Structure formats: structure tokens, C-alpha cells
Amino acid sequence: KVSDDIFYVSNTTEEIKDSHNKGYLCTKGRFGHRYLLNKKRVVFPQIRRHGIIDIVDTNEAIKYSEQKIRLLIEKYGKDSIAVLASPKLSNEELYLLQKFTRIGLKNNNISSFSNLVYEAKPDNLDSMTGFTSSTVSMDELNSADVIVVINSNLSEENLVMELKIKEAQKRGAKLVLINSSEIMLTKYADLWIDSRKGTNTYLIDSLNKVLIEDECVDKNFVKNRSANYNELTANLVNVDPAKAIEYSGIDKKIFEAFVSTMKNSSNIIFIYNIDSRKDKAVNDLRSISNFLMLTGKFGKEKNGLIILRESSNSTGLIDMGVTPSYLPGFVKYDEQDEVQNIGNVWKTELKDIFKPVDLSSKLKRGEIKGMLIFGEDPLNVKENEKYFNGLEFLLVSDAYHTDTTDEADVVLPAANHIEQSGTYTRCDSKVQKSSKLVNGLNSYENWQLISQFAGRFADSFKYNSSSEIFKEIKEVNRFYRYSEVDKSWMKEYFNNGFANRKLSFSVHSVDFSTFDNTRHTIHYQDNYYFNSVKNKLV
Numbered sequence: 001k002v003s004d005d006i007f008y009v010s011n012t013t014e015e016i017k018d019s020h021n022k023g024y025l026c027t028k029g030r031f032g033h034r035y036l037l038n039k040k041r042v043v044f045p046q047i048r049r050h051g052i053i054d055i056v057d058t059n060e061a062i063k064y065s066e067q068k069i070r071l072l073i074e075k076y077g078k079d080s081i082a083v084l085a086s087p088k089l090s091n092e093e094l095y096l097l098q099k100f101t102r103i104g105l106k107n108n109n110i111s112s113f114s115n116l117v118y119e120a121k122p123d124n125l126d127s128m129t130g131f132t133s134s135t136v137s138m139d140e141l142n143s144a145d146v147i148v149v150i151n152s153n154l155s156e157e158n159l160v161m162e163l164k165i166k167e168a169q170k171r172g173a174k175l176v177l178i179n180s181s182e183i184m185l186t187k188y189a190d191l192w193i194d195s196r197k198g199t200n201t202y203l204i205d206s207l208n209k210v211l212i213e214d215e216c217v218d219k220n221f222v223k224n225r226s227a228n229y230n231e232l233t234a235n236l237v238n239v240d241p242a243k244a245i246e247y248s249g250i251d252k253k254i255f256e257a258f259v260s261t262m263k264n265s266s267n268i269i270f271i272y273n274i275d276s277r278k279d280k281a282v283n284d285l286r287s288i289s290n291f292l293m294l295t296g297k298f299g300k301e302k303n304g305l306i307i308l309r310e311s312s313n314s315t316g317l318i319d320m321g322v323t324p325s326y327l328p329g330f331v332k333y334d335e336q337d338e339v340q341n342i343g344n345v346w347k348t349e350l351k352d353i354f355k356p357v358d359l360s361s362k363l364k365r366g367e368i369k370g371m372l373i374f375g376e377d378p379l380n381v382k383e384n385e386k387y388f389n390g391l392e393f394l395l396v397s398d399a400y401h402t403d404t405t406d407e408a409d410v411v412l413p414a415a416n417h418i419e420q421s422g423t424y425t426r427c428d429s430k431v432q433k434s435s436k437l438v439n440g441l442n443s444y445e446n447w448q449l450i451s452q453f454a455g456r457f458a459d460s461f462k463y464n465s466s467s468e469i470f471k472e473i474k475e476v477n478r479f480y481r482y483s484e485v486d487k488s489w490m491k492e493y494f495n496n497g498f499a500n501r502k503l504s505f506s507v508h509s510v511d512f513s514t515f516d517n518t519r520h521t522i523h524y525q526d527n528y529y530f531n532s533v534k535n536k537l538v
Contacts, residue, residue, distance in 0.1 A: 046411040082109035086375030087311035090422030092469040094320040104457030131330040136304030143302040145265040152273040155184035195248035198512040204287035206244035218296025232505040267302040275310035277515035286506035316425035324357040329477040366390025377402035420445035429490035
């Protein structure tokens with residue numbers, strides 16, 4: 001930076017050249033940061049009373065919000081309040097928000113519009129492995145013999161990943177691209193499988209059947225580390241590779257080349273964008289994980305799955321428990337000991353709080369009367385108005401004025417990511433530290449604002465720094481116990497806690513359903529990039 005008002009993005013410093021990105025930048029990284037210079041900042045807290053907006057100080061805005069929330073709880077019950085958080089927030093912010101929801105509001109109405117609106121399924125692999133997350137590091141791409149990219153247009157979604165793949169190819173790795181249409185990466189693929197939408201699950205199921213018939217499975221892994229193998233083989237009896245070729249519309253020789261490549265390669269890494277809907281089929285990830293388990297590659301070094309997600313901290317959002325389905329660390333409802341352990345740290349009985357919630361339905365039915373939104377702009381999309389039925393109080397915390405702040409009863413100014421410190425979790429579970437670069441417009445960072453607000457509902461929000469919050473995250477989140485900043489918790493988990501865990505094969509039915517590929521952006525940063533940067537670059 002030059003000053004708090006003048007700063008720029010650089011990829012030429014020695015520190016950056018030595019980082020995992022090697023100085024690579026996508027268009028968002030190079031040009032998309034300019035929203036930080038935009039003048040549409042929320043500078044002062046606001047309260048809307050009888051249609052009139054008053055500029056107030058932070059304490060008054062928080063006190064007023066507390067009173068409104070308590071009145072709604074008294075009138076409609078504690079389940080009438082919901083908290084929605086952005087996957088662009090830091091781990092520390094996300095952790096505090098879900099903790100506040102559960103021990104302050106004493107309900108489980110915590111989620112993100114980014115997942116809620118588009119019906120994201122963050123639990124695809126839970127029944128197989130206990131969690132749905134990447135199993136291998138991006139840094140291991142250089143050691144792969146084969147990289148399979150499926151349901152991912154990396155040129156648009158993750159250019160740095162694409163550049164890493166090209167670097168791996170120079171070292172001898174083969175790229176298998178499974179995509180229904182020709183994209184930029186197609187011309188670099190060693191094998192392009194142009195399958196029809198919705199057919200990729202059946203295609204990989206057919207591969208798995210061939211592996212079993214040709215006895216190309218890791219018998220030791222199957223025997224000692226897996227369950228449901230007999231059920232899987234019985235289910236795959238109905239899968240026909242000839243039909244897979246017919247259904248997918250690919251050439252027979254392409255399928256044979258695919259099978260040969262996957263059978264005869266030692267180190268294989270899959271890359272899959274779980275948030276993309278273009279080529280997605282319901283059971284893709286389960287079929288991929290079946291392959292990794294059949295071949296003994298699940299949890300094995302230089303092998304595995306990288307799950308890409310849409311936003312900068314979509315992985316951290318799930319890891320922190322910003323979903324009704326999990327507490328931090330993918331803890332589920334039936335894991336009573338783990339629920340109790342987290343409750344002990346929080347000094348709260350969670351048994352009657354952490355329970356199944358269909359928050360989307362509750363919002364549509366108008367059962368949510370008070371909503372607190374942090375960092376998202378759902379009202380940028382008109383069809384999302386259905387989630388605001390019956391709402392009597394709306395608080396929005398954002399750094400920029402949006403369509404959603406325009407409708408809020410209370411607006412709290414937020415710091416953007418360069419005005420505060422914190423951590424973000426990369427798609428491959430590596431925790432990365434973000435340092436404060438410039439002084440913000442406010443005297444506080446977001447974790448301080450959330451702590452001040454949550455402290456009016458519970459006592460356990462006294463922190464001196466964001467690093468102190470991360471220390472508590474490590475105590476609460478069973479996976480982050482293995483992690484340090486700039487290290488992958490997944491890598492440490494496989495080295496420490498994975499060896500004795502038994503996995504379960506997925507036995508699923510044939511499903512060729514496809515998804516609506518329409519995905520509107522509900523974040524100010526993304527809308528700025530698409531409207532003010534990308535459209536001018538095209």
C-alpha cells in the first residue's frame with residue numbers, strides 16, 4: 001500500500017513468488033479488488049424508524065437491535081430469529097456468528113443465503129467418510145500422474161488451479177477433462193470426455209464396475225478400511241458400460257481410453273466444483289469417492305479429491321458450523337459426546353438447541369420474524385423476496401450499501417477484509433492468515449462488533465484479538481486441532497486421526513437429473529466485479 005486510500009495488488013514480491021500461488025493471479029485477484037476503492041461504503045450505523053433513517057452511534061444501534069430481538073422472542077419464541085452469514089467472511093467472524101446463534105439466541109437457525117438459495121448440498125460424502133471436504137492438497141498436483149477435472153470450468157472459476165494443472169502437465173501429468181461443452185481447458189486436455197449433462201455418475205459407476213470385474217481393486221483397503229463392498233458390487237451389476245457410452249454420447253474409444261488411464265495410473269487427483277451446476281449429477285461425488293476407495297487412494301498421499309467452492313471462504317463456512325446440519329468440525333446431531341464437548345467449552349447445554357431445522361421452509365412460511373444478515377445481499381435478486389415473508393425486523397451488517405441494506409431496519413457498518421485480521425480456509429483445507437493492511441473507517445474490526453452484539457445475549461464473547469478466537473476454534477473444532485495457520489487440517493488429520501477410520505461405499509440408484517445452471521450473485525464484491533470489471537474485459 002501507499003496509504004490507507006491508495007493501494008494496489010502486486011504479484012512480484014519475493015514473499016508472493018514463494019507462496020503456493022507462485023504469483024499467479026486470476027482476473028478477480030488482479031482487477032476485482034477495485035471495489036475496495038468504491039465510495040458506496042456504509043460509514044455510520046443507521047436505524048429506520050417509521051420510514052425515517054436516523055444516523056446513530058454503534059452502541060445505540062446495537063441496543064435498539066437487542067430490544068427488537070428480545071421483543072420478538074417474547075412474542076413468537078426463540079426460534080423466530082435467524083442469522084445468515086456470507087462465505088466471504090473470515091473463520092473468526094463465522095465462528096462467532098454460529099456460536100452467538102446457538103448460545104445467545106438459543107436456536108439452530110444459522111445458515112448462509114449462498115447455500116440456502118441454491119440448495120447446496122455440503123453433506124454429499126458424509127455417509128461415506130464422515131465429512132464432505134477435499135482430501136488432498138493443491139500442492140500435490142505436481143506429483144499426480146493423472147488429474148481429472150469434472151464439473152469445473154477452471155478458466156472462469158479458478159484460474160490459479162488451471163495454471164497449476166498446466167505446470168503439472170509440464171512435469172508429465174495427464175489431464176482428463178469431463179465436460180459437456182468445449183471450454184478453454186479443452187485444448188490442453190490429454191483426454192476430453194464430452195459426456196452429456198447428468199450422465200457423469202453413470203460413467204464413473206461403469207468405470208468402477210470394470211475395476212471390480214478386472215480385479216483392479218485394492219483388496220487390503222477394501223477388506224480392512226471399508227464397509228458395504230458386497231452391496232456395492234451387487235448394485236453395480238445393473239450398470240452397463242455399453243449403456244454408459246450410449247447415454248453419455250461419447251465414442252467407445254474415448255471410454256476405453258478413460259478406463260485404461262484410470263486403471264494404469266498410480267497417483268490420481270480429481271477436481272470437482274461442488275457449487276457449479278452446469279454438468280452436475282446428484283451422485284457424482286459419491287461415485288468418485290467409490291473409485292478412490294476401491295483403488296485404495298482415499299487418504300493416500302498424492303491421490304484424492306479437491307472440492308472447489310464458489311466463494312473465498314466457502315470451505316471455512318462449513319468448517320465453522322454455519323449450517324443447521326453441523327456444529328464446528330462437522331459434528332452431527334447423533335454425535336452426543338462431541339456435542340457435549342462443545343457445549344462444555346461454551347458452558348451451554350446444546351442438546352435441545354442443536355437439532356434439525358429446515359430454515360428455507362421456515363423463511364418461506366413466514367415463521368422467521370427477525371433476521372440478521374452479515375455480508376450478503378440476497379435482495380439483489382427479486383425472487384429471493386420470498387424468504388422475507390412475515391419479517392418484522394431486519395438487521396444487515398455490510399461494508400457497502402446494497403439492495404438489502406436499503407430495506408434494513410438497522411444497518412451496521414462492517415470492515416472489509418483488508419481492514420482487519422483473520423483466517424480463511426482454502427478449498428483444500430489449508431488455513432491462511434489475512435493481515436490488516438489499512439486502517440478501516442470504523443474503530444472496530446468485525447469480530448469486535450459481533451462480540452459486542454453477542455455479549456448482550458451471552459457472557460462467552462470476551463476476546464482480545466482474532467488470534468484468541470482462532471485458539472478457541474482449535475479447541476472446539478476437532479479437525480482444526482490438527483491445524484496451524486498456513487497448514488492444511490486435512491493433511492494433519494490423515495496423518496493423525498484417519499488411519500483407523502472405516503469408510504463406507506455409496507450404494508446409490510441411477511439418477512440422470514440435471515440442475516438449473518442459473519446462479520445469481522448475492523455479494524456486493526461479485527456484482528461489482530461482473531458489472532464493472534468482467535464486462536469491460538470481454
